[in-house]
Amino acid sequence: MHEPVLLQRQATPARDLGTYLASGGLAGLKKAREIGAEETVRIVTESGLVGRGGAGFPTGRKWESVRMAQDPERYFVLNADESEPGTFKDRVMIDVDPYMVLEGVLIACYAISATRAYIYIRGEYRREAQILQCCAEELAAAGYLEGLGPEGSALSIEIRRGGGAYICGEETALFRSIEGYRGEPMSKPPFPTVAGLFRKPTAINNVETIANVPDIVTRGPAWLRTLGTPRSPGIKLFSVSGHVERPGVYELPFGVPLRELLDLAGAHDLQAILLGGAAGTFVFPRDFDMPLSYEAAQEHHATLGSGALIAFDHETNLWRVAERLGSFFAHESCGQCVPCRVGTRRQHEMLETLAEGRGGSDERDLLVRLSQVMTDASICGLGQTASTAVRSLIEAEAEGLLAV
Amino acid sequence: MADTFGILIDGREAIAHEGETILDVLRRAQVETPTLCTHEHLTPAKACRACVVDLKGSRALVASCERKAEPGMEVRTDSERVQNARRGVFELLLSQNDVSTAPSLAAQAESLGADPDRYSGRRYEKGFFDDNQLYVRDYDKCILCYRCVEACGPDVQNTFALTVAGRGFNAGIAAGFGETLPDSACVFCGNCVAVCPTGALMDRREHSLRSEGRWDESRYDVVQTTCSYCGVGCQLELHVDRASNEIVKVTSPMDHSITQGFLCVKGRYGYSFVEAGAE
Incomplete structure (x- = not known):
C-alpha cells in the first residue's frame, strides 16, 4: 500500500x-x-x-x-x-x-x-x-x-x-x-x-x-x-470521474497498472476510459494492464497528460463524448491561428454529424486529414492536441472496440 | 562575415543574415512561400500559418515569418507534411470566407492545389459595418490576420482603436468595446485599410464603385505627388480615372522612406478639394 x-x-x-x-x-x-x-x-x-x-x-x-x-x-x-x-x-x-x-x-x-x-x-x-x-x-x-x-x-x-x-x-x-x-x-x-x-x-x-x-x-x-519507475520517478495524482463507484483524486506511484487505479475507484466492466483529459486519448480494456508511467503510456500511443481519467460504461456513445470534446475545443480556442480557430469549428461540426449516427467514412477520413493540419500547424498545444482523442476513437472504431 | 551564416533549405545551402527570419531567407532564395498575415512593416502575427515550414528538431511546424534564422538550421518546405498543412490552412479559410476581393489569397490557394469544397460548415458571418464616411468593414471577408490591429496599435498608429474580441470561431475585429468607429478611438487614418489583405476593410469610394460594378483598375492611372497638407512630405499615389479625371483612391508606396505606406486622414481621404478646384 x-x-x-x-x-x-x-x-x-x-x-x-x-x-x-x-x-x-x-x-x-x-x-x-x-x-x-x-x-x-x-x-x-x-x-x-x-x-x-x-x-x-x-x-x-x-x-x-x-x-x-x-x-x-x-x-x-x-x-x-x-x-x-x-x-x-x-x-x-x-x-x-x-x-x-x-x-x-x-x-x-x-x-x-x-x-x-x-x-x-x-x-x-x-x-x-x-x-x-x-x-x-x-x-x-x-x-x-x-x-x-x-x-x-x-x-x-x-x-x-x-x-x-x-x-x-x-x-x-x-x-x-x-x-x-x-x-x-x-x-x-x-x-x-x-x-x-x-x-x-x-x-x-x-x-x-x-x-x-x-x-x-x-x-x-x-x-x-x-518511488515510481526508473524513467518516471515519483508519484502522480489521478483525477478519476465518470462511471466509477468512488470518483476522486488518487495518489499512486508511477508504474502501477491502470487496472489497479480502476479497481481503487470501483470501476466495473467499462467500455473505455479517456486518459489525459480532453487532449488525451481513449484507452480500451485490452490496454488496462498498461502501467501508469510516461514511457508505458507512450508505448500504448496514449498520454497521462495531467492525470485525468474519465470512465465510460457500455451504454455510452463515445461519438457523443467526442462531440462534447469537439464542442469544448471549439469553444476554448482563442481564435488566433487559422488551423485551430477554423479547424476546431469544422471538427465539431463533423463530430455532431457522427454523434447523430449520420455520416460515414468521408467524415472520418476528413477528420483525420484535418487532425494532421491542426496538429502540425497550430501555434500552441490546444490546437495541436484538439484532435488527439478523436483520432484515437477513429482508430478504435476501425478495430471494432466500440460498444454502441 | 560574422553576421552571415548558412542554413539548409530543402537540402540546399542558403545564406542568412543575423536577425533575418526564415521567411526572409526563403524569399531571397526564391523559394515560393505562401503568406497572408505577414507584412513588411508589421510585427509578424504568426496567425495564418500559411508560411509554415518543417524545422529539424521542432515537433510542430514553425511559422517562417516569425522564426529567426539560426546557424545550422535545417528547413524543409517541399515535404508532404508542409504542403498538406499549407493547403489545409487555405482550405479552412475558403470554407468560411468570402474571398471575392482577395485575389492574392485565391491565387495562392489555387497554386497549392487547395480544394475550396474540402470543408463545409458554417460560414464566418460577422456582418457588414457602414458607420462612417470614409471606409466600410465587411467582416465576412476578414481572415483575422491581425494586420489592422497591429497597424492601429503599436506598429504604426498607436491609436489602439481596433482589437480582437471574442473567442475561437466567434473571434472578430472590434472597435473599442464593440462600438461604432466614430464612437471609438479611431482617427480614420485608413492605415488598417492599407494593410488589409482581403478587402474586408475598404475605402468608401472603392466600395461604392465596386457595388455599382464600376470598379475597373485598368482604367486608373497612378499619379505620384507629395501631400500638400503639412511639411512632412508624404508621398501620395493618386489613383485617377483616366476618363473622368476623378480620384478614386489614395495610397502611399510601402517602400517610401517617409510614409512606409502609411498616411493620416487628410492625406488619405482629404482629396475632394482637388476635384472642387477643377471646376
Whole structure:
C-alpha cells in the first residue's frame, strides 16, 4: 500500500500554520535556506521531478536556467489554472494542503531569486484562491517571506484569478493574461525561462509539481526515485470521474497498472476510459494492464497528460463524448491561428454529424486529414492536441472496440 | 562575415543574415512561400500559418515569418507534411470566407492545389459595418490576420482603436468595446485599410464603385505627388480615372522612406478639394 506523500495531510488537513508546522511543515524551506539556492536546485534536478501539468519538462532544469539568467528581474509563476476537463487534482491539493503548495512556491522563489511570485488560479476556484490568500498572509505575518524577495526584502506573492478561459492555462497565454492582455499564446522559443512573464526569465510550475518540492528538498535527491519507475520517478495524482463507484483524486506511484487505479475507484466492466483529459486519448480494456508511467503510456500511443481519467460504461456513445470534446475545443480556442480557430469549428461540426449516427467514412477520413493540419500547424498545444482523442476513437472504431 | 551564416533549405545551402527570419531567407532564395498575415512593416502575427515550414528538431511546424534564422538550421518546405498543412490552412479559410476581393489569397490557394469544397460548415458571418464616411468593414471577408490591429496599435498608429474580441470561431475585429468607429478611438487614418489583405476593410469610394460594378483598375492611372497638407512630405499615389479625371483612391508606396505606406486622414481621404478646384 502506497503511503501518501502529496495527500499526506488529507485525513487531517492543515488549515492553519500551527497545524502545518506541527506535522513537519516548512522543514523543506528551512533546509533550502541552509544549503543554499544552488544546492536546492541540484537536489530538485537530481530527484528526477518533471512537470505534472501535462508536458513533463524537468523542473530542476527550468529552475537552473532562471537561476543562471543575467537579468536580476525574474519571476516565479504557479500555474493553478486547472482547466483540463476531468482534472481536479490541483483543487484538492490546495484544499487539503495549501501550506505545502505555498512552501513549494517559497522554495522555488528562493532557488531562483524571484523578484515576485504570481499564483494564477482558475477563476472558478474562488474558495481555493481565498485559502491560498489567507495562508500566504499568515506565512507573511509569521515572517516566513522575509529575506526571500529582491535584495533581502520580503517576497511578495500576488494571487491572480483567471478570467475563465482554458487557453490561459497555456503558459505563454497565462503570462499575457497576468500582463493585462488578451490571453493568446506566444511562440516558443523564446521559452519562459528566457523571456516569460513581462519578457523576463520565468519559472512556471504546476500546483502538483510544486507540492512535490518540500519533500524532495527534505528527503534528498535520491528519495523520489525510490518511488515510481526508473524513467518516471515519483508519484502522480489521478483525477478519476465518470462511471466509477468512488470518483476522486488518487495518489499512486508511477508504474502501477491502470487496472489497479480502476479497481481503487470501483470501476466495473467499462467500455473505455479517456486518459489525459480532453487532449488525451481513449484507452480500451485490452490496454488496462498498461502501467501508469510516461514511457508505458507512450508505448500504448496514449498520454497521462495531467492525470485525468474519465470512465465510460457500455451504454455510452463515445461519438457523443467526442462531440462534447469537439464542442469544448471549439469553444476554448482563442481564435488566433487559422488551423485551430477554423479547424476546431469544422471538427465539431463533423463530430455532431457522427454523434447523430449520420455520416460515414468521408467524415472520418476528413477528420483525420484535418487532425494532421491542426496538429502540425497550430501555434500552441490546444490546437495541436484538439484532435488527439478523436483520432484515437477513429482508430478504435476501425478495430471494432466500440460498444454502441 | 560574422553576421552571415548558412542554413539548409530543402537540402540546399542558403545564406542568412543575423536577425533575418526564415521567411526572409526563403524569399531571397526564391523559394515560393505562401503568406497572408505577414507584412513588411508589421510585427509578424504568426496567425495564418500559411508560411509554415518543417524545422529539424521542432515537433510542430514553425511559422517562417516569425522564426529567426539560426546557424545550422535545417528547413524543409517541399515535404508532404508542409504542403498538406499549407493547403489545409487555405482550405479552412475558403470554407468560411468570402474571398471575392482577395485575389492574392485565391491565387495562392489555387497554386497549392487547395480544394475550396474540402470543408463545409458554417460560414464566418460577422456582418457588414457602414458607420462612417470614409471606409466600410465587411467582416465576412476578414481572415483575422491581425494586420489592422497591429497597424492601429503599436506598429504604426498607436491609436489602439481596433482589437480582437471574442473567442475561437466567434473571434472578430472590434472597435473599442464593440462600438461604432466614430464612437471609438479611431482617427480614420485608413492605415488598417492599407494593410488589409482581403478587402474586408475598404475605402468608401472603392466600395461604392465596386457595388455599382464600376470598379475597373485598368482604367486608373497612378499619379505620384507629395501631400500638400503639412511639411512632412508624404508621398501620395493618386489613383485617377483616366476618363473622368476623378480620384478614386489614395495610397502611399510601402517602400517610401517617409510614409512606409502609411498616411493620416487628410492625406488619405482629404482629396475632394482637388476635384472642387477643377471646376
